[in-house]
Amino acid sequence: MNEASPALCIDHLRGWIGREDIGLDIVGEDLARKYHATMDFPGEPPGRGEIAPQLIHFCLAQPAAPTAALGSDGHPSRGGFLPPVPLPRRMWAGGALTFHADLRVGDATRRISRIEDVVLKQGRSGTLCFVTVSHRLEANGALVLEERQDIVYRDATMPGSAAPTTPAREAGTHRRAKEAGAPMLFRYSALTFNGHRVHYDRPYASEVEGYPGLVVHGPLQAAWLCNYAAEIRGAPPKRFSFRGLSPLFDHDGFALHANEAEGGLALWTARQDGAICVSAQAHWG
Template identity: 60%
Template sequence: MDVDIAHLQGWIGREQTESEVLTPTLVRQFNATFDRRSGTAPGEVAPLLIHLCLTQPIAPMSGLGRDGHPALGGFLPPVPLPRRMWAGGAFAFRGSLRIGDEVTRQSTITDVQLKQGRSGTLCFVTVSHEISANGHPVLSERQDIVYRDIPAGGQARAAPPAAPVGQHSRSLTPHPTLLFRYSALTFNGHRIHYDKPFCIETEGYPGLVVHGPMQATMLCQYAADLKGAPPARFRFRSLSPLFDDADFSLNASPEGGGLKLWTARPGGPVAMEAEADWD
């Protein structure tokens, strides 16, 4: 498929600002989804990465594409490739969100690049987010989005090596209700996370796709639990998808003064890799 990269790069520098109050109800819903506990009273520290559930795009039904995403050509560039997924990202924490804060996300498109991968044409869009609470900066985020074509059937590729088991490891079940709840928390209409017939018959996946941001949240929470404190910096990269047809594990091993983390299904390759550092 031809992609007019010069046209798409015209979106570089585009900005968007959204604000939303972090409510006790959202914290309770977030904790219930991840089976965690925390305070829910105004003024208490909110859970790590709950900001991913705030200030998300709100498009009317008439403004959605075939896959449930907002139609192309709004804030994000109109990349003419049918699959859109998180490729990775990074967080630098400067403070904590607290319940009752007015959270503002100022977003800027900083790069658009076209590459050729083993599966065909790839378009990478980089978005920078500055998150503030009541006007005070608390978090910087880089979001890497990848657009790709639906691969055609053909020659099978060599299977990637199986992921190791970390020094610390925890097994999880990607139940469809878990995926649905996280989609609801983030107002994410992408059908690959809750519409199994669409996943299998249209997208060619074996099952529902486990969200990249949800895996990142689980790994970041796991890192904070193991160290007893939230990290100062957290970076992650998606390498292969996880589906709801098998359990998967969170893994962590010490690396320098921080942790190397990853997700994987039993006998499968690394799905998401991450690094967490503390000052």
């Protein structure tokens, strides 16, 4: 057992099931402009009243804990809305979204979040605790999207340990080379108010969490894939899901891939050796 495990009481943590949190925000023109620039989208950013890119809502109504209340990893200290899981590493493992309407620049939004489940498992890397959160996003009083967010907490990785990898996969029918340097990761962290130091603090990422470089955000990869799907089909998907499989680092050469699949597209990010980092599914029906 790891050092954190004895303090992990699943019955106590499951007491958080049913807790809710509400956040309010506006899809501002300044946010749309900065998001457009960070993501390197072509053309001009959307103006007031125009459709905002899918998954820009990851930037909206983020919790704003005081800096003094952040943990050593840059995340807010445990407790509050999310259960106080004592395992030291927290990651966004994946999620699923259903889009009911377009989000537009200038919309006033309301996010209602709820803890749906807390589950303890044993994996290859040790103890894992999965927290499932549902989000409902409304714009000007109307439902825009519903989302399931999967968060995983795990034991610490010793510096120098090999990062998990996935089997190589051949290139997709659609392929686009990408880069994700430190400036992009810093900008995305700022837009999403994400203080996790693995995305911008190289000494912390390597010396404390044991990674060989800065970690590319899973939601950022999901946003690339979702918008890539919309570009390929000429229309934004109605449903989109994604899952993190292995870490991607700022020095990695990688690409976005897509294949036709039953009812939609299968998409993924993969390093040059073909190892998949994030897999996704997009559907229009």
